[in-house]
Amino acid sequence: MTELHPSAFYRDASGQLTVSGMPLAEIAAAHGSPLYVYSGDGIRQDYRRFASALEAVDGTVHFALKSNSALGVIAMLANEGAGADIVSGGELARALAAGVPPKKIVFSGVGKSADEIGAALDAGIGQINAESPQEVDAISQIAAARGVMAPVALRVNVDVAPETHEKISTGQRSTKFGVSISQNEAADLYRRMHADANISPAGLAVHIGSQILDLDPFERAYSALLHFGTSLREEGLPVPILDLGGGIGVDYENGTGTDFTAYGQLVARVFANSGFRLGFEPGRSIVANNGVLLTKVIYIKDGDNKRFVIVDAAMNDLLRPTLYEAHHAIQTIAPGGADIGPADIVGPICETGDYLGRDRMMPELGAGDGLAVMSAGAYGAVMASSYNTRPPAGEVMVLDGVCHVLRQQRTVESLLAEESVPDFS
Template sequence: MSASSANDSPRVTAAQPAFDGVDLHALAGRLGTPLYAYSATAIRQRIAGLQTALAGLDATICYAVKANSNLAILGLMADAGLGADIVSAGELKRALAAGIPAARIVFSGVGKTDDEIDAALEAGIARFNVESLDELHAIERVAGTRSATANAAVRINPDVDALTHAKISTGRAENKFGVSIAEARRWFAERAQLRHVRLDGLHVHIGSQILDLDPFRLALHRVAAFWRELVQAGHPLASIDVGGGLGVRYRAGQDQPIDAGDYAAVVREALAGFDGRLLLEPGRYLVAEAGVLLTRVLRIKEGTERRFLVLDAAMNDLLRPSLYDAWHDIVPVSPEPRPPATYDVVGPVCETGDTFARGRELPECAPGDLLAIQGAGAYGASMASTYNSRPLVAEVLLDEGRYAVIRRRQTYEEMVAGEQPAQDWQAP
């Protein structure tokens, strides 16, 4: 795979039923299905490509933990020298446990609690990305109780259409994220009143799965204009966080991801002359194409109007198709040539929304066949649930012909471990 290209990521094919040198039939036979499998090689290559594209810049890549928060995946990020972009105290604990230094962690998100702010201050994170005036006051208050100073960046909402799905667009005026440039201007004008917050950064993130450079270019030029305005007004900046959002190939032959070098060129051009640190928050871009969800065909159901391919994986294992109507390529892991057939690919959960694909043409399938749902390394396991009392599936990391279980398959006993009969009744 090219060091800088997002278009050469590994793919499972019927003719090549292996992933990172591991035979997927043998893997599924040993560990069962459904099963998430991630390629360590693919993740390392994607990281290296982005690092190469950013060479010469004072830039820190902070992996967006929400994309895939498994400790082993975070360990790969730590080994490569990456930081972390977190949105909860739980993600903070995961990042630290995986060896990511607090000095390379930034805390984003619109709903940080006082306890989460306090935990982040205690850990010594690099900075907070602040989403509202109320949050700014909360950080000031909590930092004051510690006699500490919190580094903070204001997340500006540039009102830019990211040309992506409405549910993952975050940079429009109607979205819940960030504040207007006009409001951010007032924050800086009044920042001398802050005794425990050092407001010296800007942050922008316009959405996810972006496949066009123009939204990035427009957003960053608006950020750059504001940065220059702030400097002229006597407000120097220590950092500009350009967010994440780089898209990946979910649909072969249709999705054309942005080359890392082309993206870096837009950042360089828009922020030329900035002498502070640049922060980036890729998540999906680093891990999505490095993961597959292995699943077996349970049965073929012949409906009056549709033909259903029923899998042992379900919406609780991979929510993206149900939540976003997202496309994931699905391939049989079999070298045998078969005639084509058209299916609605569904899971066993009792919801009509438990559908991975509609009217999808695949090689004819039979019960017991092994399939690979591609592009499942991001927002797959991290969004999974135990809906319908289905235990969480196992995850494995593959690395040049070997594998390691990085989350064992949840047992029924583990799934209900925190539950108990209503016996210890108490008055509030």
């Protein structure tokens, strides 16, 4: 495999911002704005890097669809051998439509409905991660009605703080996730699963949060999981898999690819000779830095004490800055001039929270100029909405020198066509 540029998005010799050498200006001219552009080459390379960093352990990788569920992205990763980590019946349908083998699908999430559990059992997926006694009972009943055995892993809560943004922390007992391993709650439930005629216990799962940049919380969580799994095995219970979730953080400042080596070494060290099969659910670390949101300037407005760059993408296209105060670098797609001062890059939506970046040093800009909101490949398009009746941006992916349309921008007509008006006459 040829090594790509350290970042999938870089400037060519003339200063044009490109995706793997293809100018973003050309893509914007052909496909419009706003537009998500993914580097398929970069996603593929990062997936391969992840898989090879974990080669030393007996594990399977399930790409977390919640981070980017474009069918084209899932299908490309499935082609690389990836499975899918899903959190809804909708994502189940996506994984199946993209060609992920059912046995390579893991179903996570705290609130799976009866219909979703039924659909997962009908599809014959490999693993359902249950998060409560009530859910275990529901899965058992639904499996009994179908005359099948449900492969169920128990998501446990190991009470480890992941040291990330509060809204993406899932590892502490104060969150809604998992069953606590303290006070026998999880052990009792696992014993119950083992005794259940409709459940085949698949093991244990943990996921402590997302955008975790320090390895220490992973080490503490994995050690607790290993300890707990080992104690269940010592009782004679089958615990085939320890599913380690996702959560590896990325460099939003510079967009450089994540080095998975240290993570792989940590996993190998913690689980050396443990005899557990391992599962991984990376999302962000595979796609975040392999996508940008292209947008163009509509107006420049000089406020009392700041410049507002009003662009045609908004919080309905990329919610992360509004939801998490997340930082995305913003660059001009043409060779940029010298910075002339700070600006807020804002969308047209009627909310003060509708911004893509604040107080950014930017060059002189004018209407029609293209900008790229960097590192937007994860938790970007998947969170889009049609707020203000704005059709969410389309998505394209550049792979092996070809730009593929993954999703057309929706249209106002298609949004209105989903609705009906009662007859008031």
